[in-house]
Amino acid sequence: MSTDSKLRRDARKRATERARNQAAANPAPVSPIEPHAELRDQQRTLLAGIVRRDGEWVLGMDGRIAGESTSAAQVLALIMRAAELHERQGTPVRLTYSDALKDAAHAEAAADGMEFERRQAALLRVHVQHRQRQDREDQRHAQPGQEDRQHRSYDSPATAEGSLHRCPCDPAKAASQAWPRRCH
Numbered sequence: 001m002s003t004d005s006k007l008r009r010d011a012r013k014r015a016t017e018r019a020r021n022q023a024a025a026n027p028a029p030v031s032p033i034e035p036h037a038e039l040r041d042q043q044r045t046l047l048a049g050i051v052r053r054d055g056e057w058v059l060g061m062d063g064r065i066a067g068e069s070t071s072a073a074q075v076l077a078l079i080m081r082a083a084e085l086h087e088r089q090g091t092p093v094r095l096t097y098s099d100a101l102k103d104a105a106h107a108e109a110a111a112d113g114m115e116f117e118r119r120q121a122a123l124l125r126v127h128v129q130h131r132q133r134q135d136r137e138d139q140r141h142a143q144p145g146q147e148d149r150q151h152r153s154y155d156s157p158a159t160a161e162g163s164l165h166r167c168p169c170d171p172a173k174a175a176s177q178a179w180p181r182r183c184h
Helices: 003-025 072-088 099-111 116-142
Strands: 034-041 046-053 056-061 064-069 093-097 150-153 163-166
Touching: 034 072, 034 099, 046 072, 046 099, 056 072, 064 072, 072 093, 072 099, 072 116, 099 116
Parallel strands: none
Antiparallel strands: 034 046, 034 093, 046 056, 056 064, 150 163
16 A cells, blocks of 8 residues: 555545534534414413424424424314313413414415315314214223124134134124134
8 A cells, every 4th residue: 555545545534533523513403493372371381382393383282292283274273272172171271373373374274265264163073073983993992892803713724623713793894804604
């Protein structure tokens, strides 16, 4: 190895090490967090808030991130719903939000061809339907013996002792698989 190539290689190593140290000492700037909404009680305790970070709306509740969305209308509707629920429970609250959040939510609703209030009601309906569906699923799975309606079949060709299979009493599952003659 020539002396020149060794010098060039050592210089390249030093430059790489220097660049790595500078990158560690000067981390990339963190994107700014812009506060846009606050929900506070009478003692001025922060109950919920909305900020904008990296182009997304972030909803925080009880000191934790409750969700992120690119939809200003969705997060504004959720914090308005939270304010309404607190009021119903007898906790007076004060909701303040920025003009930028309000304008973005109204523009988004207008792009969908409706007013913000109608968009808010539609989002609430979807949320309630989703919650009811989850509750029905939870109730169905909570009933003893009804989890997946599994039964033991002794005339299955799989094994002489029998095998577990899903009961054809559930029409959604019955259409997709062949069943032994005896189920119960």
